[in-house]
Amino acid sequence: EDKVVQSPLSLVVHEGDTVTLNCSYEVTNFRSLLWYKQEKKAPTFLFMLTSSGIEKKSGRLSSILDKKELFSILNITATQTGDSAVYLCAVGKYNTDKLIFGTGTRLQVFP
Amino acid sequence: EAGVTQSPTHLIKTRGQQATLRCSPISGHTSVYWYQQALGLGLQFLLWYDEGEERNRGNFPPRFSGRQFPNYSSELNVNALELEDSALYLCASSFGSLDYNEQFFGPGTRLTVL
Numbered sequence: 072e073d074k075v076v077q078s079p080l081s082l083v084v085h086e087g088d089t090v091t092l093n094c095s096y097e098v099t100n101f102r103s104l105l106w107y108k109q110e111k112k113a114p115t116f117l118f119m120l121t122s123s124g125i126e127k128k129s130g131r132l133s134s135i136l137d138k139k140e141l142f143s144i145l146n147i148t149a150t151q152t153g154d155s156a157v158y159l160c161a162v163g164k165y166n167t168d169k170l171i172f173g174t175g176t177r178l179q180v181f182p
Numbered sequence: 183e184a185g186v187t188q189s190p191t192h193l194i195k196t197r198g199q200q201a202t203l204r205c206s207p208i209s210g211h212t213s214v215y216w217y218q219q220a221l222g223l224g225l226q227f228l229l230w231y232d233e234g235e236e237r238n239r240g241n242f243p244p245r246f247s248g249r250q251f252p253n254y255s256s257e258l259n260v261n262a263l264e265l266e267d268s269a270l271y272l273c274a275s276s277f278g279s280l281d282y283n284e285q286f287f288g289p290g291t292r293l294t295v296l
Binding site: 107112113114115119159167170172173175 | 215
């Protein structure tokens with residue numbers, strides 16, 4: 072059965088800290104791994120990763136995929152209170168547009 | 183560019199009733215996906231529609247059904263509502279190509295079953 076596991080479940084940090092969120096997966100016909108940020112309702116897209124070892128960056132956020140060890144990490148440097156959210160990892164498969172989501176990591180950043 | 187829209191924002195029903203949720207995809211997107219996010223759980227895939235047809239279905243009972251209209255908007259119907267159907271229902275859309283997984287989400291409909 073396809074599985075996406077995120078860790079930690081919850082993280083509390085102070086502004087300025089750097090955090091690393093983990094996502095591991097066991098999925099047949101893997102095609103891509105996606106990261107979303109969910110603050111109130113709609114998850115907003117952050118990154119899509121398809122190739123191992125190529126880092127994607129957007130401002131203070133970066134992410135990398137390891138297709139051999141079947142995991143991805145999302146790094147956030149110099150965290151701000153606005154980074155507080157649930158970060159969702161999802162895996163896309165070939166031959167279907169269905170995404171398989173992990174349960175998310177809840178990040179709380181305090182001033 | 184307008185994003186994915188969903189209506190209503192909130193819906194309160196009682197057990198046994200039927201609920202209808204609506205979604206309009208981003209212009210140009212042909213695929214619509216429905217997800218259920220129950221409290222404390224991750225997003226669970228419900229249904230995928232592309233070009234008016236149901237392409238895939240998650241592990242949900244037949245009480246959950248839907249359709250996609252010629253303008254690519256979609257409806258999710260939940261019959262014989264049960265208390266555990268209370269959740270946030272998210273709709274997402276994409277270009278629908280099997281080469282492209284990026285999905286954009288709407289704000290969701292919060293369904294409460296009393």
